[in-house]
Amino acid sequence: MDRIETITATDCALGFVSVYDAILFDNDGVLVDPPGIETKTAATKAAFAAVGVTEPDPADVDAILSGPTEAELEACCARYGLDPESFWRARERHDEDSQLEAFRAGERSVYDDIGALRDVRRPRGVVSNNHHSTIEFVLSHFELEPLFDCYYGRPMTIESLSRKKPNPHYVERAVADLGVTSALYVGDSESDVVAADRAGLDSAFVRRSHNRRAALSVEPDYEIESLRAVPAIVSGS
Structure with a gap:
């Protein structure tokens, strides 16, 4: 593990963090409000x-x-x-x-820090346990398609249950789809951290209001308070 803290641009300038070829995001609780x-x-x-x-x-x-x-x-x-x-x-x-x-109805929306993803100068993808068609709707409804090079959710089948995170199946597919060797996975749950580790990736755990007090039995490589910390982590600049 590197270290667990909020990462700043100053940290990156001092060379404390790694550079990644791509970045992957969970959807619910990371890009958009989680379902109630x-x-x-x-x-x-x-x-x-x-x-x-x-x-x-x-x-x-x-x-x-x-x-x-x-x-x-x-x-x-x-x-x-x-x-x-x-x-x-x-x-x-x-x-x-x-x-x-x-x-x-506007009861769920994107987080206000999602614009920071535009400053991530790396390929970007979404990997979620939610339905693939729901992720497709979210990206279209909020006009987020330009931000991502690939996205994966699960099909609406019983068989898909065995491939949900912490199974790294869709994380690994996204890495292969992007054609990269290293990536950072940003999530909001323990299963995200475990899936990243099983796929051989580093993880960033974002704390928001719904998981502010969550206790993890595994340690992510980074803990962040906002997606605004992501560009500095990924680029190292």
Whole structure:
């Protein structure tokens, strides 16, 4: 590990940080406001209702919210006699619809420090556990396409659950897509830090209001308070 602190341009000028060929970003909680728990809960309950379960056990709602494994999803569906594929299609559809509605209504937006990415003179990409189509919407809705050279979310399939971070699958695909050998991954969760490490990348953990007091069991290479610290880290200038 290098060191954990807020990085400044002065630090870079003194040669304390590394230079990276590219930079990758998580989406929710890094580029845009994360989805609210109330919205996610309502979408999950709506998915259960869509397949005929009007009063799901709160524990099962929580399990779906927290991101189940394939085995956990199948076990949950078995308790209600549901077809996992049918339920998961309903869950993904309602989850995405709730997110797009929140963006369109102005309930979720981009962070005000996102403009700092324009000063990152390196290839840039997005790697998220959110749906690929949701990331596509976000980039289009907020006119962010020019900022990024590639983006990866997961398809709306049960199989995609095993490839969510901390699995480095999509992080590694983004690095290959950009054709670079070194990159920095900026995230807001422990799974982001772990995914970066498993992919052989350095990580920057950004602290915002939703994760201000989060305690990590792994150490990122950098902790930052804003995306405004990123250009100096990446370029070393």
